[in-house]
Amino acid sequence: MSNASIEAIAAKSGQPFPGAPNNWRRFFSFSTDHKVIGIQYMVTAFVFFLIGGLLAMVMRGELITPEADLVDRTVYNALFTMHGTIMLFMWTFPVLNGLSNYLVPLMIGARDMAFPRLNAAAFWLVPVFGTLLMVSFFVPGGPSQSGWWAYPPVSLQNPTGNLINGQVLWLLAVALSGVSSIMGAVNFVTTIFRMRAPGMGWFKMPAFCWTVLSAQMIQLFGLPSLTAGAVMLLLDLTAGTSFFDPARGGDPVLYQHFFWFYSHPAVYVIILPIFGTFSEIFPVYARKPLFGYRFVVVSSLIITVLSAMVWVHHMFASGTPSWMRMLFMFSTMLISVPTGVKVFAWVATVWGGKLRLDTPMLFALGGLVCFLFAGITGVMLGAVPFDIHVNNTYFVVGHFHYVIYGATVMGVYAAIYHWFPKMTGHMYYEGLGKLHFALTFIGVNLNFFPMHPLGLMGMPRRVASYDPEFAYWNVIASLGGFLLGVSTLPFILNMISSWILGKRAPANPWNAIGLEWLIPSPPPVENFEEIPIVVSGPYGYGSDEPLVANNPAGELISEHS
Amino acid sequence: MTTPTTPKEPRSLSFRTVAQLVALAIADAAISLWVGRQAYLWMPPQASAEAVLVDDLFGFLTTIGSFIFLGVSAALLYSVLFQRAGKYDTSDGPPVEGNLLVEILWTTIPLGLVIWIATYSFQIYDKMAILGPMEHMNHVPSLGLMPPAEAATLPAVPEKTPIEVHVRQWAWEFRYPDQNITSTELHLPVNERARLKLISEDVLHGFYVPAFRVKQDVIPGSAIDFGFTPIREGRYRLRDSDYSGTYFAANQGVVVVESEESYQQWLADAAAQPLTEADNRAFREFTKAGDRPISPGWKTVEPAPPPRVNFASAEEESYE
Numbered sequence: 001m002s003n004a005s006i007e008a009i010a011a012k013s014g015q016p017f018p019g020a021p022n023n024w025r026r027f028f029s030f031s032t033d034h035k036v037i038g039i040q041y042m043v044t045a046f047v048f049f050l051i052g053g054l055l056a057m058v059m060r061g062e063l064i065t066p067e068a069d070l071v072d073r074t075v076y077n078a079l080f081t082m083h084g085t086i087m088l089f090m091w092t093f094p095v096l097n098g099l100s101n102y103l104v105p106l107m108i109g110a111r112d113m114a115f116p117r118l119n120a121a122a123f124w125l126v127p128v129f130g131t132l133l134m135v136s137f138f139v140p141g142g143p144s145q146s147g148w149w150a151y152p153p154v155s156l157q158n159p160t161g162n163l164i165n166g167q168v169l170w171l172l173a174v175a176l177s178g179v180s181s182i183m184g185a186v187n188f189v190t191t192i193f194r195m196r197a198p199g200m201g202w203f204k205m206p207a208f209c210w211t212v213l214s215a216q217m218i219q220l221f222g223l224p225s226l227t228a229g230a231v232m233l234l235l236d237l238t239a240g241t242s243f244f245d246p247a248r249g250g251d252p253v254l255y256q257h258f259f260w261f262y263s264h265p266a267v268y269v270i271i272l273p274i275f276g277t278f279s280e281i282f283p284v285y286a287r288k289p290l291f292g293y294r295f296v297v298v299s300s301l302i303i304t305v306l307s308a309m310v311w312v313h314h315m316f317a318s319g320t321p322s323w324m325r326m327l328f329m330f331s332t333m334l335i336s337v338p339t340g341v342k343v344f345a346w347v348a349t350v351w352g353g354k355l356r357l358d359t360p361m362l363f364a365l366g367g368l369v370c371f372l373f374a375g376i377t378g379v380m381l382g383a384v385p386f387d388i389h390v391n392n393t394y395f396v397v398g399h400f401h402y403v404i405y406g407a408t409v410m411g412v413y414a415a416i417y418h419w420f421p422k423m424t425g426h427m428y429y430e431g432l433g434k435l436h437f438a439l440t441f442i443g444v445n446l447n448f449f450p451m452h453p454l455g456l457m458g459m460p461r462r463v464a465s466y467d468p469e470f471a472y473w474n475v476i477a478s479l480g481g482f483l484l485g486v487s488t489l490p491f492i493l494n495m496i497s498s499w500i501l502g503k504r505a506p507a508n509p510w511n512a513i514g515l516e517w518l519i520p521s522p523p524p525v526e527n528f529e530e531i532p533i534v535v536s537g538p539y540g541y542g543s544d545e546p547l548v549a550n551n552p553a554g555e556l557i558s559e560h561s
Numbered sequence: 562m563t564t565p566t567t568p569k570e571p572r573s574l575s576f577r578t579v580a581q582l583v584a585l586a587i588a589d590a591a592i593s594l595w596v597g598r599q600a601y602l603w604m605p606p607q608a609s610a611e612a613v614l615v616d617d618l619f620g621f622l623t624t625i626g627s628f629i630f631l632g633v634s635a636a637l638l639y640s641v642l643f644q645r646a647g648k649y650d651t652s653d654g655p656p657v658e659g660n661l662l663v664e665i666l667w668t669t670i671p672l673g674l675v676i677w678i679a680t681y682s683f684q685i686y687d688k689m690a691i692l693g694p695m696e697h698m699n700h701v702p703s704l705g706l707m708p709p710a711e712a713a714t715l716p717a718v719p720e721k722t723p724i725e726v727h728v729r730q731w732a733w734e735f736r737y738p739d740q741n742i743t744s745t746e747l748h749l750p751v752n753e754r755a756r757l758k759l760i761s762e763d764v765l766h767g768f769y770v771p772a773f774r775v776k777q778d779v780i781p782g783s784a785i786d787f788g789f790t791p792i793r794e795g796r797y798r799l800r801d802s803d804y805s806g807t808y809f810a811a812n813q814g815v816v817v818v819e820s821e822e823s824y825q826q827w828l829a830d831a832a833a834q835p836l837t838e839a840d841n842r843a844f845r846e847f848t849k850a851g852d853r854p855i856s857p858g859w860k861t862v863e864p865a866p867p868p869r870v871n872f873a874s875a876e877e878e879s880y881e
Contacts, residue, residue: 072856073807073846142859147804153764153781154806159860246782252765253780287646288654292664317767317802318778326683333675340671341664347636348663353654354646365641369634376626379675383622383682385615385689389774392767392802456603456619458771460802463810467798511651542656 030124032116033525034105037123039423041098042416044126048090051134053485055083060447060481063474068465076464077145078137078166084148085133085170088266089177092408094126096273097184099415100212102423104188106516107206109197109534109552111526114190122183129176136169144170147462149259152244152252156236163238171234178227185219188212197515199534199549206514206538207290207297211276214300215269218307222262222269229258253319260311268307271371271403272300274411275342278364281414282346284512285361286353289539292345299338306335316384317391325384332382339375343368358510359433363414366441370406374399377452395455401448405484410440413491420498421505425522428502432494439487446480507553513540519553529554589631597624606881608772608797608818610790611689615774618685625674690788721756723786724749728779729762730806731843733799733814734868742831745839746874747799747816749791750824759785762865767802770816772881778803791818796880807861808843815874831872839874841867 136143141160242248312328377399450473508517532552600623725736761779801812843864
């Protein structure tokens with residue numbers, strides 16, 4: 001935007017440049033506006049969330065009886081492989097990238113991300129590798145059936161004999177997903193380092209941006225390892241190399257190191273922005289500053305560092321010598337300390353506040369309780385002797401889903417409801433939101449709590465059939481799974497109808513503190529008429545200090561508020 | 562770290578508040594101890610010496626976990642119930658930004674807890690003296706993690722030939738080299754440390770007997786020494802714990818723990834039997850035409866033919 005007059009026109013019209021679509025079509029264009037890209041990410045991800053959820057519901061249908069009687073075993077194996085892959089690579093990463101894309105520039109007072117075209121390119125890779133994954137349902141032999149870990153030698157077995165098979169497409173998609181995520185990570189880290197508004201020192205930056213920074217730094221050090229593992233596996237599968245094939249002298253355990261060196265830290269890539277969301281939402285709806293702000297934000301960085309030292313706890317039962325088991329037991333448990341700091345800080349933030357139980361707050365509270373439960377079972381899993389018993393059982397599946405659905409998905413919902421008025425300029429329907437919360441919270445606990453007793457009893461994960469003693473808890477889990485499916489309906493209805501028909505949203509419907517609430521809803525292209533000059537910290541609830549020294553909305557603020 | 566920017570109301574802890582907090586903590590501890598004792602009931606029968614140790618650890622972890630979960634969620638629930646803003650109240654809560662003492666406390670207490678849990682877990686692990694793959698140990702200096710005095714709490718590993726556990730897609734087969742017996746049922750004498758050699762013939766599998774609380778991945782290309790001590794007679798389920806392809810779920814077996822006399826009798830009986838074809842669920846399902854659930858007919862790795870063994874397990878017999 002070098003031309004001042006174009007800039008002025010663009011800001012007024014909401015168009016990135018003259019002639020660009022200024023209606024729903026902009027979401028289907030190669031827009032470089034971080035807000036458009038953010039919403040593109042989130043909507044695309046949600047579509048895949050529904051697909052991944054449908055696969056899960058077929059699985060829960062299969063598991064409602066002990067026998068493998070609903071679908072063939074090969075189909076079941078493909079279902080859990082694709083469910084895991086889609087939910088991680090097509091839902092959680094993209095939806096959080098979308099949320100971060102939308103919020104980070106607004107929160108730090110920037111007009112866009114550092115590299116807008118790279119940003120758009122990173123997004124457009126998502127539908128590309130998503131399509132690649134979906135196509136694998138239609139190749140002979142079907143999609144990959146080796147689980148989302150793709151452990152060799154199972155992932156190297158290719159009974160169809162075809163060069164193009166589900167596993168090859170899977171590996172290509174995962175490698176492309178890595179490329180997209182690296183592009184995103186470079187952009188986020190640069191943006192946060194270089195584009196903060198004047199006056200926004202590190203300790204005046206919102207906690208959400210700290211968590212995005214921490215998470216994206218994990219992507220930068222971890223993803224090369226996953227991508228290397230995927231490429232080596234691809235070469236083993238197609239080009240006759242033998243990195244991981246024991247029949248030809250390779251080491252299958254080596255793959256596990258490559259895989260988990262990224263894929264455990266990846267859990268923190270997912271959960272850190274959710275921690276950020278909690279840190280943003282609790283102060284608003286408790287009307288109090290974030291308790292222990294500096295402890296909370298620094299703990300994110302500590303999690304980033306520690307996350308690089310925990311991967312072997314996934315391999316306690318594989319080829320792992322004792323000294324390594326002990327070392328990683330301790331490092332795994334250690335990560336609960338910075339995490340615990342955050343949990344206690346949120347409780348202290350809520351405690352003694354003036355609580356408003358709007359939908360975002362309900363989802364954040366529900367997510368926090370689920371996360372607390374998951375954290376406790378996580379420490380249990382770190383204890384080697386106990387882990388040896390429940391490793392690869394449903395206990396782990398339950399723990400993981402409390403993190404991923406209980407905390408992450410509920411955290412994403414909290415964020416979507418909280419920032420929906422900002423994103424769309426419309427208010428959502430509170431009643432539908434609360435119904436959505438109630439169904440989700442009950443569904444999560446019905447679905448994922450039973451997995452813990454199942455695991456303790458010894459039911460392995462990834463089984464299409466099981467012994468009859470596991471039937472009772474499986475029936476409950478399946479009912480919970482179907483309820484979770486139903487729970488998305490009021491959400492979809494709410495989002496579509498309120499975006500079209502909802503009441504107009506003011507600039508700051510929650511009376512919240514933050515740069516994004518100082519500009520109109522939805523924000524114009526390039527966000528700020530005047531770059532804000534930050535003069536105080538991000539959570540000044542109860543104090544009368546102004547956040548900024550100028551009016552970032554310029555004259556526009558009067559048009560919408 | 563962060564100090565309040567506006568003066569706080571002076572808050573001194575009254576005797577009554579302290580008494581209430583102590584009472585709540587005692588109630589929380591009592592409930593948690595009770596939950597921790599229930600934890601033993603959630604587990605399969607304790608059929609090995611290792612199971613006793615693991616269950617003690619799990620009971621301990623459950624007690625601590627319950628204490629934290631109940632304490633934190635009760636605080637949240639109290640806030641939600643009693644600290645709501647009035648309908649037209651748009652004012653802010655007290656601007657408390659932090660409290661250095663509290664923040665240091667809640668960093669050091671979890672750190673102490675983690676060290677406690679890790680140390681206790683290590684002691685349990687040490688007593689279990691799990692062998693697992695040892696070849697990696699050659700590359701590192703001994704860290705003295707397993708002093709012999711601790712390991713001596715369990716019966717010493719007897720100098721006997723290990724029973725070979727062969728696993729493939731998808732069958733378990735057990736070979737007793739001294740007696741030249743093969744079986745699809747693993748028989749072990751009670752109260753004697755079992756010694757196994759785990760061998761995979763194709764992909765990763767996992768040797769897992771929930772009643773024993775032991776598990777070890779079986780990695781193709783290496784024979785893995787594995788040991789544990791069964792302490793309770795009975796029939797127990799052996800499961801494949803590491804995803805091994807199409808018929809993974811069907812790859813199960815039975816472990817029989819019996820008295821020394823019955824064990825010797827079984828060895829003698831089995832040695833006298835000729836090789837017969839054992840039942841094999843994966844092979845049976847693969848070859849059975851029709852009668853299939855929704856199937857696109859995707860190709861699968863063909864299951865190995867049923868093993869020919871001296872003693873074939875009867876799948877339908879009960880187990881724990």
